Amino acid sequence: MADGILVMYVDNPTDTSTWTTFWVKIWKGASVNLQGEEAIRYIKDNNSGLCEPIKSAIDWTPDGSPCNIDEMKYWVPVPWENHSGRVTLVGDAAHPMLPCMPPGH
Amino acid sequence: MEKLTKLLPDHVLNNLPSAICNPHLEFTEDVESLPCFNGLTGDLLFKSSTPGARRISRQKLRAVVAEGLGIEWGKKLSQLSSTDQTIQLKFEDGQTCNVDYVLGADGASSTVRELLLGPETSQPALSGFMFATGIVRYGDTTKTNVITKAHPVAAIMMGTGVVGACGGGVSTILARLPSVIGDG
Numbered sequence: 001m002a003d004g005i006l007v008m009y010v011d012n013p014t015d016t017s018t019w020t021t022f023w024v025k026i027w028k029g030a031s032v033n034l035q036g037e038e039a040i041r042y043i044k045d046n047n048s049g050l051c052e053p054i055k056s057a058i059d060w061t062p063d064g065s066p067c068n069i070d071e072m073k074y075w076v077p078v079p080w081e082n083h084s085g086r087v088t089l090v091g092d093a094a095h096p097m098l099p100c101m102p103p104g105h
Numbered sequence: 106m107e108k109l110t111k112l113l114p115d116h117v118l119n120n121l122p123s124a125i126c127n128p129h130l131e132f133t134e135d136v137e138s139l140p141c142f143n144g145l146t147g148d149l150l151f152k153s154s155t156p157g158a159r160r161i162s163r164q165k166l167r168a169v170v171a172e173g174l175g176i177e178w179g180k181k182l183s184q185l186s187s188t189d190q191t192i193q194l195k196f197e198d199g200q201t202c203n204v205d206y207v208l209g210a211d212g213a214s215s216t217v218r219e220l221l222l223g224p225e226t227s228q229p230a231l232s233g234f235m236f237a238t239g240i241v242r243y244g245d246t247t248k249t250n251v252i253t254k255a256h257p258v259a260a261i262m263m264g265t266g267v268v269g270a271c272g273g274g275v276s277t278i279l280a281r282l283p284s285v286i287g288d289g
Contacts, residue, residue: 003144005252006126006259008162008240013129016249020242032235043237051147053251054262060248061241069237073213073229080221083187087207093215098232 002026002099003054023057025050026099032069039067072098106157117170124166125159127258132159136257144262160258182211185220 004024011018025043034042040061047058061067075096082088110118122128130136139153184195191203209217219227243249 002264003262004259005255006160007253007257008126010127010129013127015246016253017244017246018242019127019249019253020240021249021252023239023241025237026234028234031231031233039237040239043239049145051142051144051262053255054144056248057241057252058239060243060245061239062243065242066240067238069235072232072234072236074232075213075218075227075229078222078226080218082221083192083207086187086192086205087185087209087217087221089209089215089218089221091210092213093209093211093218096213096229098234 003050005054005057021057023054023061025054025058026072031071033071034069036067037063039069040065042069043067074098116172120169120172121161121166122159124161124169126162127160130257138256139259139261140256141261141263142255144264147262150263182216182220185217 003026006022007019008022009020032042040063043058044061047055050058073096077095080089088094113121134154134156137154137156137158139155141150141153142148143150180200181197182194183197184193185207186193192205192207193201193203194207195201207217209215209221211217213229215227221227243252
């Protein structure tokens with residue numbers, strides 16, 4: 001499992017109540033695909049065992065916060081039809097990988 | 106950054122700092138590091154040095170790189186074919202267009218990939234790992250300070266079993282360009 005917290009937007013640099021932060025939580029388990037209020041409820045209901053401050057970061061998430069839960073996907077690249085070199089794929093379209101794979105870090 | 110400096114137009118390069126999540130920080134050695142804590146005990150495991158790294162907002166970065174580009178949002182690609190002269194694209198709204206090149210940067214469930222390889226071959230595999238994200242504005246100094254106390258930019262907590270990390274930095278730049286075509 002891995003989790004993270006970070007600062008996303010800073011409106012007033014001297015007033016942290018105006019800042020927007022971001023949390024991320026990764027775990028292995030049953031497949032879940034939820035957004036918005038349902039995702040917030042799910043993540044709060046399954047928030048035991050985490051240390052501070054990630055636990056509070058999640059517990060304090062206000063209703064209406066953009067929240068998303070989905071299963072991570074990966075794809076092992078194979079050669080594709082590139083229409084004489086005029087069509088190609090980049091980024092996750094070409095090689096979606098997981099953060100726990102060595103190149104994903 | 107050296108390569109980016111060569112590749113990016115001047116106006117994008119000059120505006121890149123406006124995409125930094127918190128541009129007001131004094132970027133000391135400690136700020137330019139990524140601490141990793143034990144997710145169960147809260148103990149610091151290690152600090153990964155990231156000299157020169159800046160955490161950027163995808164939303165702000167998109168605004169920076171989109172400047173001066175003619176982007177049509179919300180288009181869904183439905184067909185891709187080619188002749189000797191051109192690549193033909195057809196969209197779900199019925200619009201068609203002929204282009205010289207197609208760069209499919211439309212994410213893990215890429216429509217361009219599906220059109221090139223078919224639905225089966227292009228299907229991504231499920232990993233068994235869930236990924237949850239929340240964008241939060243607590244509107245409360247005390248709460249926000251609890252978060253930023255771990256680290257002023259970003260912090261990682263690791264549990265047992267899996268070594269993982271949240272991404273960022275330069276990789277984010279390429280990962281978000283997909284919006285130019287596809288499901289943006």
